[in-house]
Amino acid sequence: MWKMAISALLMMLGATAAQAAGGERIQVKGEIIDTWCYYSGVMGGPDAVVGSAHHTCALWCSAGGIPVGLLAEDGTVYMVLKIEGDANSAGGDTQLKLASHEITADGMFYRRDGLNYLVVEKVVTDHGITNLNHEDYGPIPGFAIPDPTK
Amino acid sequence: MKQLMIILALMAPPVMAQDFAEGSEAKSWNLYGESPARFEAKVVDILCEITGDCASDCGGGTRQLGLLRKADDVLVFPNKNAQPAFSGAVVELAPFCGKEVEVDGLLITDPDLGAKHIYLVQKIRNLGDPEWTAANRFTGEWAKANPEAKGKGPWFRRDPRIRAEIAAHGYTGIGPEAEKPFIKEWFE
Numbered sequence: 001m002w003k004m005a006i007s008a009l010l011m012m013l014g015a016t017a018a019q020a021a022g023g024e025r026i027q028v029k030g031e032i033i034d035t036w037c038y039y040s041g042v043m044g045g046p047d048a049v050v051g052s053a054h055h056t057c058a059l060w061c062s063a064g065g066i067p068v069g070l071l072a073e074d075g076t077v078y079m080v081l082k083i084e085g086d087a088n089s090a091g092g093d094t095q096l097k098l099a100s101h102e103i104t105a106d107g108m109f110y111r112r113d114g115l116n117y118l119v120v121e122k123v124v125t126d127h128g129i130t131n132l133n134h135e136d137y138g139p140i141p142g143f144a145i146p147d148p149t150k
Numbered sequence: 151m152k153q154l155m156i157i158l159a160l161m162a163p164p165v166m167a168q169d170f171a172e173g174s175e176a177k178s179w180n181l182y183g184e185s186p187a188r189f190e191a192k193v194v195d196i197l198c199e200i201t202g203d204c205a206s207d208c209g210g211g212t213r214q215l216g217l218l219r220k221a222d223d224v225l226v227f228p229n230k231n232a233q234p235a236f237s238g239a240v241v242e243l244a245p246f247c248g249k250e251v252e253v254d255g256l257l258i259t260d261p262d263l264g265a266k267h268i269y270l271v272q273k274i275r276n277l278g279d280p281e282w283t284a285a286n287r288f289t290g291e292w293a294k295a296n297p298e299a300k301g302k303g304p305w306f307r308r309d310p311r312i313r314a315e316i317a318a319h320g321y322t323g324i325g326p327e328a329e330k331p332f333i334k335e336w337f338e
Contacts, residue, residue: 015200016170023201036238038231039265040258041182043250055323057236059315060306063239064288067214067229077264079227081197081214087205088212088241089197096311100323110200113224114266117200138336146307 014107023108027124030072031131035079038069045069048140051131053087056144058099065090068098070105070118078109078118099125102127164205168221176255176272183260187269190277191217191253193246199225215243217253217269226257230270236306237288239271250277255285274295 036042036058037049048054050071062068067089070078081087086094104127107120139145174186196216208215217226228239231253246304252275258268273282285313299308306312320329 002242035268039229039268040179040184040261040270041260042179045263046263052322052324056316056321059235060311061238063309063312064236064306065240066236067227067238075264077197079214081200082203087197087203087209089214090209090212090238092212093311096315099315108201112200114264115225115227115268116264117196119197119201119203132322132324134322134324134329134332139321145333145336148333149337 002015021100022074023110023119025107026118027104028070028072028078028109028111028118029102029127030070030076030078031100031102032058032080033069033071033077034058034066034099035069036066038071038077043140044137047123047133048137051133052129052143053134053137054140055100055129055134056139057141059096061101062096063091065116070103070120076116078116078119083120084123098123098126100129100131128140146150170257174254179256179270181256181258183258183265184256185259186254186272187257188252188254189217189226190220190250192220192250193248194218194225194244194278195247196225196227208244210325211240211244213240215240215247217243217271219252220250224267226267226269228253228269228271229253229258229286232270232272233288235289235304237292238322239269239285241288241291242271242274242283243287246274246276251275252277254282 033050043049068080081089083094103123104125105120105121106124107118110117154167170187170189174188177188194216195208196214219226230240231237231242253271255272256270258265271285273284289305301308320326322329
């Protein structure tokens with residue numbers, strides 16, 4: 001009986017270790033977004049807090065240390081922890097320069113407690129800002145662009 | 151068999167969802183999906199926790215930091231500090247790297263967007279300490295790190311890196327010249 005218990009224990013410990021060390025190589029295309037505005041809805045719906053409408057705010061949040069994510073074409077959000085060797089995920093230059101850009105990323109995918117994580121090993125293609133939604137939504141937030149007449 | 155069942159039961163994760171609102175003094179931000187949450191946790195380097203790629207001192211404020219919740223071992227991701235200033239939580243958590251802490255703030259949950267265990271931290275303290283530290287240090291630390299950007303207006307209008315990006319690519323990212331007609335029309 002005790003052998004069964006120990007075997008079960010070892011199996012469970014083994015599974016936990018495998019989850020921590022594991023990861024799956026993926027290639028995914030999507031936009032580098034500001035996760036706080038996207039998840040919290042503080043600036044409006046999810047379609048308004050992406051793309052060119054939200055570019056200035058995306059710069060503010062990225063420089064302010066808010067985590068960036070990759071919003072994939074299927075709607076999945078990956079929390080980006082590292083880009084091409086740059087682990088400065090709290091306000092770093094690499095992620096700042098990619099704010100609002102659509103990229104094709106090759107890297108390692110991890111999942112933990114319901115969130116997706118991505119370590120980008122290579123930005124295969126930087127497509128630039130492709131979601132040109134500023135004409136539809138205006139600047140988000142409204143004060144992102146200072147009034148040039150004042 | 152009874153002993154086996156006891157061992158497995160002890161190791162199983164909690165099935166019932168826990169209510170972390172008890173004792174919370176968090177202020178509402180009137181956000182969709184917010185819920186007050188006060189809990190004990192260990193401050194961890196998320197990249198290290200997830201992948202084993204670790205740095206000394208949790209990266210010294212350069213890496214995203216997580217809260218490994220004591221009650222259920224869930225990795226909570228603090229995205230935001232307590233200031234309404236486009237500021238994250240790393241500056242607030244970095245001094246507590248590797249420490250057992252208690253935090254109070256707002257959890258954000260939105261299944262439609264995949265938001266789970268996302269957190270806005272409002273205050274933090276070492277476990278057992280009577281005094282809380284408000285999670286509003288970002289702007290002060292930014293000012294110390296950017297003395298050349300001293301002036302009027304919020305930090306995000308004065309930040310040299312942000313200003314350089316906007317000067318090069320415009321407020322919309324399509325380019326300063328390309329966006330001129332849009333800006334002119336928007337403010338007419």
